[in-house]
Amino acid sequence: MAAASSDILLDGAGIHATMDRLAGEILSSLPAGVPVGIIGIRRRGEVLAQRLVHELNRRGAAGLEAGSLDITLYRDDLAELGPQAILRKTEIDFDINGRYIILVDDVLYTGRSVRSAIDALVDLGRPKAIRLAVLVDRPGRELPVQADFVGLKVEQSDVPVTVLLTESDGAEEVRVG
């Protein structure tokens, strides 16, 4: 894909179709008889997690729990963030011990957010397994972290990716550049 100044990679319908496909992939991967938790990383991962849970429930998945995770306190750049660090609530009202956890975020880039999220999760208990689902996978990893479920893979490096979602941003698109 040629790098224009700002390309729209997915519009509203594209995001919807991509999330549907992810839901299907996740559903067929769920181990039988193990409780499942879908946990979104605040803030856009939370939106995507809620959509996934809705879609999985619609397709008949049973016993799903949904939660959201704030990773502010676990960030490795907290000291440099300064006053921009705004703490939000972690809301996981279920026991994650022995549960199969799907961690959801909008963009996978350096891998540092996911590292923080895994640290935060293991402070809450010992999940059976943690899998990672992202809407966009972008090059630039600084840690050995890979996603298990990827909506869209962007090949261009050093180009910012913007995800906008209705619930958090009032618009719906994935843009590069």
Next chain:
Amino acid sequence: MSVDLPENEPAAQAGQTIQSNSSIEQARDYVWSRPHLLGLEDLSAEELLHILKTAESFQEVSTRSIKKVPALRGRVIVNLFFEDSTRTRMSFILAAQRLSADVLDFAASKSSVSKGESLRDTVRNIEAMGVDTFVIRHSAAGAPHYITRCTNCHVINAGDGQHEHPTQALIDIFTIRERKGRIKGLNVVIVGDIAHSRVARSNVWGLTKLGAKVTVVGPTTLVPKAFEKMGASVSHNLDAALKEADVVNMLRIQRERMTSQVFPSTEEYVRLFGLTRQRLRGTKPDLLILHPGPINRGVELASDVADGPNSSILRQVSNGLAIRMAVLFLVNQATGDTCADPQ
């Protein structure tokens, strides 16, 4: 910055904790910039609400199996207590530990202060060991402000003389908001030794900024008219003040700060200003009763009232942890100039 104050999460019923709000919060471009917390007098309503909101997020940490987050890992927090304290000192220690900070606990009576070292020298020597934050309690009003001028560390006021005790007032306000679902429009009555009380001063500043109507009540010798200038009403009749009250905050008689006889006898004080079961008959059924501790049972508060269903006194202590975690976290993130006095 527009001051559109989203005062509340969903209202909580008495006896319940606030329901979690799973809807997506709107991004707020709010930036906390204060490197110290010296008092509530200087804070805006928006800053007060930001602390309360941050504390709500920290409440969840205390419910985890591992009650610790790495936010202040590698930071050193010094408790510098020149006056006795149980609750505040232990609460700050535990709050700092839950943020993974290292804590030094200083007690003036066992230190070089008893050998004649000045406050400035004590603080500068501790600072030289490489610490980040001082939490200070001192009998002299303004001691925390003074420390901001002689060090580059963050400073949190844990009570200075009769001036302010900001974290206690934040706890009281947080507890009121948790039980009542709001602050704006509430009638809050503060009873007792108002004159000597830093808790009363901080409460009046904080509550009035958030839109509560505050009445301070006590004997004429213990309730200065000056409180009217701070935005509170002054009364010497407890029963009259309690009629419309939504919240009553009972303060201890601070004998250690009194230099003369301020009321004829404890019996008379109890009859006029003690909160008893009989006195509660004429009040709203959901009157919330607070006390910052330590309680003198049978003086300002009857034992059965202190332990009764309207009392949130132990909840105040639990909430103290979340408030102090929030304050330690916020001042340590602030990039403002720590050397300058913020006034």
